[in-house]
Amino acid sequence: MNRMIELDGEHLTLETFAKIVLHRAPVTLSDEAIQCMRLSREMVDRLIGENRTVYGITTGFGKLCDTVIAPEQSELLQLNLIRSHACGVGEPLSEEAVRGMMLLRANALAKGYSGVRPNVVKCLIEWLNLGLHPVVPAQGSLGASGDLTPLAHMILPLLGYGEVWVNGKREPAEAVWRTQGRSPLRLAAKEGLALINGTQMMTSLLALGLLRAKQLILAADIVGAMTVEALRGIPHAFHPLLHEVRGQIGQITTATNLRALLTDSAQVTQPDEIRVQDAYSLRCMPQVHGASKDAYHYVEGVVSRELNAATDNPLLFPKTGEAVSGGNFHGQPLALAADFLAIAMAELANISERRTERMVNPQLSGLPAFLTNQSGLHSGYMILQYVAASLVSENKGLCHPASVDSIPSSANQEDHVSMGATAARKLHQILDNVTRVLAVEYVCAGQALEFAKHRLGKGTWAAYRLLRQHIPPLVEDREGHRDIETAARLIQDGRLAEEVGKTVTILL
Structure with a gap:
């Protein structure tokens, strides 16, 4: 049974994020968070009582920041804000992405700098725990005044509007509230703005992207080591002295992994045994x-900080009595990180496809053409390399950085935007492609090792054995897409890294 996890706005980790978002661990607010939230709410009420002009509390929003709103209109202002901003388009985000948004918004508000009543966050958490997920269109965020549009769609059902995923079906939010026998939330001053002014869509997608990327990075080393054996490669290029004198951490880690995976292999060769050096895709x-x-770890640092960030505007500091208006909602740190991770992951696919080509091409491999004994009558795995090449080329277009773009909005008040949501969304398209490029290499490496005449390494033997538990050797032509999708699942769900990790240590 999953243990209850307390949110306090300070200690959410990527591991805890995964437990809650992917494995449905239940969530509650800590006592400390509730107290901090109460103090900031008292500050909001005090500012209203003093007739102070404070952005988002007693004024309109964006370009309308100079329009003062009467206290008796505060509730209507918040409702109007959410309804008007819920104008997203496109296919809905995945339930996991929406769960991440709900969790991250609750955690940010739990810090106690936003002036939101605890019962509002408790309602958001309750829906998260019940598995009630708002339908959130994927497109419409500029990633600068926060993810305004998607977050508005996320909050809309709590107010009785919009749609909710209930057991895989789209239901009107009002029907969900009737089923519960309760009335929807009514927002007080500042709460609508606090609920949508943040980076939670792009952070959720980027965090989910990191969890996926981890499995791909581990798989790239494992599958690459199999290819070294299939091509009778030269692991002398992974000598520790060579990598230590450069000092790049990720490089040292990868060389360590490759040596471990190839431990006890008799299938590899020494320099000048067959050739003096391997091609770059191996060496x-x-x-x-x-x-x-290294790129992964940089992005991990950015996301780890953002998981516990206060990102709305203005922020309230009860200890000093200050309400500070600024731009913590701006997604630039995440936009750059998402683009960087996308490029880094695409490179794993680029080099993987080159290794696949070396295996299926008899002029480069010394193996039967396209890894079949009856080439001509059979095409073998010829077209799997085509698929990998297609995906690699598609990634080249997707890798154009979204973060180099900007477009002004809100009557030029918001004149620089991050496009972080776009960067995070297309990251997942790239990860889908990388997964299948690595799956192609995994399938081809397994088939190439059918022709091996010597003992495999400890780690590569475990990877080969796992593959053969799910995909038989290619004896005659069959539908290749089934092999690719099966291998892709072994990579993406972590079974490949887990199985190999029982035999040798693989480092990230």
Whole structure:
């Protein structure tokens, strides 16, 4: 049974994020968070009582920040804000992405700098725990005044509007409230703005992207080591002295992994036994995979900080009595990180496809053409390389950085935006492609090792054995997409890394 996890706005980790979002661990607010939220709410009420002009509390929003709103209109102002901003388009985000948004918004508000009543956050958490997920269109965020549009769609059902996923079906929010026998939330001053002014869509998608990327980075080393054996490669290029004198951490880690995976292998060769040096796609795996590891860890740092960030505007500081208006909602740190991770992951696919080509091409491999004994009558795995090449080329277009774009909005008040939501969304398209490019290499490496005449390494033997538990050797032509999708699942759900990890230690 999943243990209850307390949110306090300070200690959410990527691991805890995964437990809640992917594995449905239940959530509650800590006592400390509730007290902090009460203090900031008291400050909001005090500012209203003093007739102070404070952005988002006693004024309109965006370009309308100079329009003063009467206290008796505060509730209507908040409702109007949510309804008017819920104008997203496109396919709905996945339930996991929406769960991440709900969790992250609750955690940000739990910090106690937003002036939101605890019962509002408790309602958001309750829906998260019940598995009631708002229908949130994927498109419409500029990633600068926060993810305004998607977050508005996330909050709309709590107010009795919009739609909710209930057991896989779209239901009107008002029907969900009737089923519960309760009335929807009514927002007080500042609460609508606090609920939608933040980076939670892009952070959720980027955090989910990191969890996926981790499995791909580990798989790239494992599958790459199998290819080294299939091509009778030269692991002398992974010598520790070579990598230590450069000092790049990811490179050193990758070389360590490759040596561990190839431990006890008799299938690999020494320099000048067959050839003096391998091609770059084999020889330079530590340098290429390692750079992607370093990028991953940079992005992990950005996301880990953002998981516990206060990102709305204005922020309230009860200890000093200050309400500070600024731009913590701006998604630039995440936009750059998402673009960086996308490029880093695409490079894993680039080099993987080159290794696949070397296996299926008899002029480069020394193996039967396209890894079949009856080439001509059978095409073998010829077209799997085509698929990998297609996906790699598609990634090149997707990798154009979204973060280099900006477009003004809100009558030029918001004149620089991050496009972080776009960067995070297309990251997942790239990860889908990378998964299948690595799956193609995994399938081809397994087939190439059918022709091996010597003992495999400890780690590569475990990877080969797992593959053969799910995909038989290719004896005659069959539908290749089934092999690709099966291998992709072994990679993405972590079974490949887990199985190999029982035999040798693989580092990230």
